[in-house]
Amino acid sequence: VLDLCQRHEAQxxxxxxxxxxxxxxxxxxLERGGLTVTETDLGEYIIQQAGETPSxxxxxxxxxxxxxxxxxFLDKHALGxxxxxxxxxxxxxxxxxxxxxxxxxxxxxxxxxxxxAENGYSMLVTNEGNGDLCANLPSVLIVCTTIxxxxxxxxxxxALLRLLVRSATGxxxxxxxxxxxxxxxxxxxxxxxxxHFVLLDNGRxxxxxxxxxxxxxxxxxxxxxxxxxxxAAVGGHAYGxxxxxxxxxxxTPLLTSLEASAALPNACTTCGRCAEVCPADIPLPDxxxxxxxxxxxxxxxxxxxRLGLKLHSLLARLPSLYRFATGIGIGLLHLMGKRxxxxxxxxxxxxxxxQRDFPAPQASTFMRQYRAGRHxxx
Ligand code: SF4
Numbered sequence: 001v002l003d004l005c006q007r008h009e010a011q012x013x014x015x016x017x018x019x020x021x022x023x024x025x026x027x028x029x030l031e032r033g034g035l036t037v038t039e040t041d042l043g044e045y046i047i048q049q050a051g052e053t054p055s056x057x058x059x060x061x062x063x064x065x066x067x068x069x070x071x072x073f074l075d076k077h078a079l080g081x082x083x084x085x086x087x088x089x090x091x092x093x094x095x096x097x098x099x100x101x102x103x104x105x106x107x108x109x110x111x112x113x114x115x116x117a118e119n120g121y122s123m124l125v126t127n128e129g130n131g132d133l134c135a136n137l138p139s140v141l142i143v144c145t146t147i148x149x150x151x152x153x154x155x156x157x158x159a160l161l162r163l164l165v166r167s168a169t170g171x172x173x174x175x176x177x178x179x180x181x182x183x184x185x186x187x188x189x190x191x192x193x194x195x196h197f198v199l200l201d202n203g204r205x206x207x208x209x210x211x212x213x214x215x216x217x218x219x220x221x222x223x224x225x226x227x228x229x230x231x232a233a234v235g236g237h238a239y240g241x242x243x244x245x246x247x248x249x250x251x252t253p254l255l256t257s258l259e260a261s262a263a264l265p266n267a268c269t270t271c272g273r274c275a276e277v278c279p280a281d282i283p284l285p286d287x288x289x290x291x292x293x294x295x296x297x298x299x300x301x302x303x304x305x306r307l308g309l310k311l312h313s314l315l316a317r318l319p320s321l322y323r324f325a326t327g328i329g330i331g332l333l334h335l336m337g338k339r340x341x342x343x344x345x346x347x348x349x350x351x352x353x354x355q356r357d358f359p360a361p362q363a364s365t366f367m368r369q370y371r372a373g374r375h376x377x378x
Contacts, residue, residue, distance in 0.1 A: 001026060001109070001142055002033045004196060008140050010035065010106035016124070016131040017041035018111030019057055019220060020144045020200050022242040023255070026109075038101040040130040042094055049076045055236030056244060058168050058222035063235055066090070098130070108134035108192065112145040113164065113219070114157050115197070121181050122197070123157050125165060125174040132178050141192035143180070146200045148208075148216040160219060163279035167221035203255050212254055212287055217280040218247050224274035224284060230267050239264065246274035246284040253291055262300045265291035304348070326365050334363040 005013060013035050021027065027037045027048075039048040043060040047053065049072055054060030061069070070084045073093055084090050110131050112122040122143050124131045135141050151157055157179075165174050184191035207216055225231045225245030236244035240261070243251045249264040265288045274284040295301045296309065315322040337343040337360025346353045362369070 001144070001198060002030055002035075004140065004142060005030065005035055005107050006033070008107065010140070012101070012104050013037045013107045013109060014101055014105030014134045014138065015039050015044075015108075016110035016126065016134045017044050017060070018109065018144050019242055020111055020146055020198075021109065022054060023202065024200065026144070038098070038105070040098055040102065040128075040134055041126070042091070042128060042130075045094060045098065046072065049073075053237065054242065056222060056225055057220050057242075057247075058225075063237070102130075102133045102137055105134065105138045107140045107142060108136075108138040109142045109144060110134050112143050112149055114160055115143075115145060115150045115199075116152075116154055116157055116179075117150055118153050119181070121154070121157075121179045123161075124178050124180070125161070125176065126178075127169070127171075127175045129176045132176060135178070135180055136191055139193045141180070141183075141195045142198060143195065144198045144200070146202070147204050150199075164219045164221050167219075167223040167277065167279040207254050211290070212250065214280075214282050215247075215250055215254065215287065217282060218251070219280060220247075221279060223277040223279065227273045227277045229269060229271060229273070234267070239267075246288070247282075250284060250287045250291065258291065258294060258298070259300060262295055265289075265295065323365070323367060327368065330361050330365050331363060333358075333361050336360070 011034075013030060015021065015027070015037060017039075027039075030037050039045045041060070043062075044054070046061040046064060046069055050064070050068075055063040064072075066087055069090055073084060073090055074082075077093060077097055079093070082089075082093075084093065110124055113125050114123040115121075116123065122145070124135075126132075151160065161173075161177060165171055180195070183193055183195045204216060207213060222245075224247050225236070228245045231245040239245070239248045239252065241248065241252050241256070243255075246268065249267060252264055253261045268285065268288045270285045270289065272285050275282070275286075278284060292301075296306060299306075301309075315325055333343065333346075337358070340360070342357035342359050344353065344357055346358045349358075352358075364372075
């Protein structure tokens with residue numbers, strides 16, 4: 001991409017939203033090469049100004065409040081005293097600032113929601129129309145996407161659109177759905193003079209050959225993030241890379257390494273909401289469990305966790321022993337926390353209880369209480 005820009009002596013690049021370029025750190029690379037890169041998706045523009053990374057694959061600036069964005073614009077845009085109290089004012093200001101960048105852009109970089117093999121089109125959905133301006137105003141267009149975005153036929157793109165848009169934003173259709181057919185043809189008055197495609201693999205061929213291949217059917221709608229209770233509690237930045245939520249907890253270990261992201265598959269309650277809302281029917285909780293199992297088998301799990309799991313597995317196969325052991329355990333925890341109503345330091349879980357108190361349990365296990373309620377025998 002840098003070579004292409006340099007070959008055209010370009011200084012200014014305008015960009016549409018592209019997770020692939022986040023994945024590869026393209027902006028930093030181009031800027032180190034002396035180029036000025038402007039993100040033109042409003043959410044991406046906001047976090048670029050703030051020097052932050054996306055917290056959601058569909059709404060990159062979801063973590064920003066209107067007040068924070070107002071402060072940011074007042075600080076970054078040298079436009080003098082002005083009233084930005086209404087959201088519309090902030091949007092109008094971003095629009096004005098970006099308009100000049102669009103007109104001055106020499107190379108446009110966009111992503112693709114699909115590449116259609118039968119006619120060579122690339123498809124892009126946006127709600128702001130910024131993708132079309134990036135694609136059509138500069139003389140050079142570069143489409144960056146991954147090999148798993150290739151669809152055989154045009155009708156497949158229609159099916160993808162129906163699933164993607166509803167799951168991503170709840171709209172029946174995005175405001176802009178564009179199909180780009182390549183450079184400007186003879187007699188046409190607009191469009192780029194050159195179109196280039198960058199198709200990234202980055203480990204996807206290996207994923208295709210393995211047992212997690214269904215993950216490549218992910219269309220990046222973000223529904224699994226939006227419905228995940230862990231994502232809602234910790235936010236997108238806690239996932240440490242460009243993909244967040246359940247899809248990120250599966251994809252990040254596959255694209256980087258399980259060693260480097262061993263915590264992610266464990267950041268899941270296995271509630272199953274993600275699988276329920278996923279339009280591609282990807283069995284995310286099963287995959288997360290499989291990754292945990294891999295961690296366990298390859299010795300990535302801490303020894304005390306492995307021993308704990310072994311003990312649990314032994315007890316789970318011997319119900320009487322399980323009931324006996326949990327009865328004793330719950331009784332002891334009850335005694336420890338009875339006076340204050342909580343336990344400040346749980347034996348064997350000091351790290352967990354360093355940040356929070358553990359509520360003292362009732363003196364009896366659920367099963368004993370259930371039996372007592374049902375049969376009145378305890
Ligand atoms: S895993 Fe499913 S729900 Fe999550 S982003 Fe991908 S397609 Fe959407």
